[in-house]
Amino acid sequence: MPAVPVFDRGFFARPAEEVAPDLLGKVLVHGPVALRLTEVEAYGLPGEDPASHTYRGMTRRNAVMFGPPGHLYVYFTYGMHFCANLVCRGEGEGSAVLLRAGEIIEGAAEARERRGPAVRDRDLARGPARLATALGFGREHNGLDACDGGPLSVRPGGADEPVVLSGPRTGISTGVDTPWRFWIDKDPTVSPYRAHVPRRRAAVAPHG
DNA sequence: CTCTGGATGATCT
């Protein structure tokens, strides 16, 4: 049987804003679950993109983003959610593409087991934290290589090139003028756009 | 569909 073409490290060794639209329509595979990517966001370089986790330089959390391209960067946020990126550019640079949404095309049973029995098909991976859950990404997957022939890989999608649109990134408080969110036009699995809303934490009961 | 607010803890200043 023919070998399945898999995206190599060179595919990711480019600016994230170029890799991001190229990922749309491609298939991200993690173990038994395969997902057709429908929405992604590019995050840029230290000192250049204020919305990027690498804006202020390397920390323990974002260290994987400064490593070689083609690896998975998983981070924990809002006290309960994981989100996943694919590292771009070259080692030491600090850039990545956030995986925001997709359509589950294989392993729907596993994805639903992780997401819950009542979740509709199109909502299984509609949103970055939902996508991470559906694919089973957690802390232990931070740094996982998508180019080493292991359980994580990116493969070609169908022959038809998707219609790609772009606009401002979702849920961020800075860098809102950079149109580095990319999605497939009219795809039902694309997450609804939400502007960032600053919110105060619920007031703690005053001493009693 | 839209809007609102709560959950919950790691991370960084």
Added chain:
DNA sequence: GATCATCCAGAGA
């Protein structure tokens, strides 16, 4: 101490 690349339930239209 404030923020956070979010999700969910509930109310209203």
